[in-house]
Amino acid sequence: MVAAFVGWELKRAGVDIFLPFPPLLAQWLPHVGPGSAFAVLIAVAVAAWGPGLAERLTWKPLLGLAWLTALGWTLALALSDGYGKGFAGRLTSRDEYLTDVPRVTDIPAVLRDFTSHILTDHPGAWTTHVGAHPPGAFLLFVWLDRIGLGGGAAASALCVLVGSSACAAVAVAVKAVACEAVARAVAPFSVLFPGAVWVGVSADGLFAAVLAWGVAGLAWASTGRGRAVVAVGAGMLLGYCLYLSYGLALGGAVALAVIAVTRKWRAVAFGVFGAALVVAAFTAAGFWWLRGYELTKVLYAGSIAASRPYWYFVWANLAALAFAVGPAVIAGVRRVVVAPRLFGWGAVALVAAGLVAVLGADASGLSKAEVERIWLPFGVWLVVACAWLPRAGVRWWLAAQAVLALAVNHLLLTVW
Numbered sequence: 001m002v003a004a005f006v007g008w009e010l011k012r013a014g015v016d017i018f019l020p021f022p023p024l025l026a027q028w029l030p031h032v033g034p035g036s037a038f039a040v041l042i043a044v045a046v047a048a049w050g051p052g053l054a055e056r057l058t059w060k061p062l063l064g065l066a067w068l069t070a071l072g073w074t075l076a077l078a079l080s081d082g083y084g085k086g087f088a089g090r091l092t093s094r095d096e097y098l099t100d101v102p103r104v105t106d107i108p109a110v111l112r113d114f115t116s117h118i119l120t121d122h123p124g125a126w127t128t129h130v131g132a133h134p135p136g137a138f139l140l141f142v143w144l145d146r147i148g149l150g151g152g153a154a155a156s157a158l159c160v161l162v163g164s165s166a167c168a169a170v171a172v173a174v175k176a177v178a179c180e181a182v183a184r185a186v187a188p189f190s191v192l193f194p195g196a197v198w199v200g201v202s203a204d205g206l207f208a209a210v211l212a213w214g215v216a217g218l219a220w221a222s223t224g225r226g227r228a229v230v231a232v233g234a235g236m237l238l239g240y241c242l243y244l245s246y247g248l249a250l251g252g253a254v255a256l257a258v259i260a261v262t263r264k265w266r267a268v269a270f271g272v273f274g275a276a277l278v279v280a281a282f283t284a285a286g287f288w289w290l291r292g293y294e295l296t297k298v299l300y301a302g303s304i305a306a307s308r309p310y311w312y313f314v315w316a317n318l319a320a321l322a323f324a325v326g327p328a329v330i331a332g333v334r335r336v337v338v339a340p341r342l343f344g345w346g347a348v349a350l351v352a353a354g355l356v357a358v359l360g361a362d363a364s365g366l367s368k369a370e371v372e373r374i375w376l377p378f379g380v381w382l383v384v385a386c387a388w389l390p391r392a393g394v395r396w397w398l399a400a401q402a403v404l405a406l407a408v409n410h411l412l413l414t415v416w
Helices: 002-012 037-058 059-079 083-088 097-103 107-119 135-146 152-163 167-179 180-191 202-223 230-239 245-264 265-286 289-301 308-325 327-338 345-364 375-388 391-413
Strands: 024-030 410-412
Touching: 002 265, 002 289, 037 059, 037 180, 037 391, 059 152, 059 167, 059 180, 059 391, 083 152, 097 135, 097 327, 107 135, 107 265, 107 289, 107 410, 135 152, 135 202, 152 202, 152 245, 152 410, 167 202, 167 245, 167 375, 180 375, 180 391, 202 230, 202 245, 202 265, 202 375, 230 245, 230 265, 230 391, 245 265, 245 289, 245 345, 245 375, 265 289, 308 345, 327 345, 327 375, 327 391, 345 375, 391 410
Parallel strands: none
Antiparallel strands: 024 410
């Protein structure tokens, strides 16, 4: 409430913070759509039966059901805005990745020349999202187009399908560094994640899942022998994260948390090798990450961020994040601080790493607003704190998470 009040006061004072409904990038527009009824049904089902199923199902079917339910939840929320506005058209605006896909006729040439088109005062500047990120995400959409799956619907389907899998990845990681009981307790909250409002549809939802699976692979590889291939694959995913978004470098805090807990240096070595392969491939292709990062900071400084005051967003960002993680996570984090040893240091480490990533991004000043979307890769790890909630009130907390997501999705029209 305070962030909203101060945001409106800034707007009335003539400060252009480019937020129609601060602290969120959204506008007030109550509405329903074809996905609304399905979203309510899924929310009721997860709140009523999710905790029981999470306890009783065998492990692999639980992961599959969690992913499938999260997929349904995310799609239903997106379709509540309508098929075109809420799903197929989300990635086709002039600032999005798909705008520049037709420009690509030679992928190696694009990588060699990528940094020449980051700044908007240079000829042939990339659109906002392409120029403000490394080329990894852009390449995904180019490759999707190359295999005949071009257009907004296919791109959105990729983001939602991959993004909704983050719940399963988090469960795998929690089981590896803490225990299966904690992973089962967290699963329903990961499924009913309020951030699904922005997973459907934004590329950041996809980023969250890629980071989560990289961390999960590293964690799983650290729990047994003969998993070198998994560790290399996990390292490659984590390495690729660097080329999806510059901010995902902070996601390394979660990987470091896994390493600190497991201390399996053989898995770490194979993981580093996998990440090095990705870095070497992009560097050899002509894209130097540090050069791209420096130019992107220049781009950001000259963008709408210049009129967004740091003193406001350094705390209003956290209010925006609260809409994505929900009241259950906030209550859970408080309980983690009070009783950290309740479920072991492994689970605590994951929550702490998510917080470190959030606070690092916040303090940097390179994330002023829109963090309800941008910080999804960190927010999914804060959900682990929900394991600390009292067992007797779990269904009520799940209901609170769902009500928040449904309210945001049906009272506001979000951009992403």
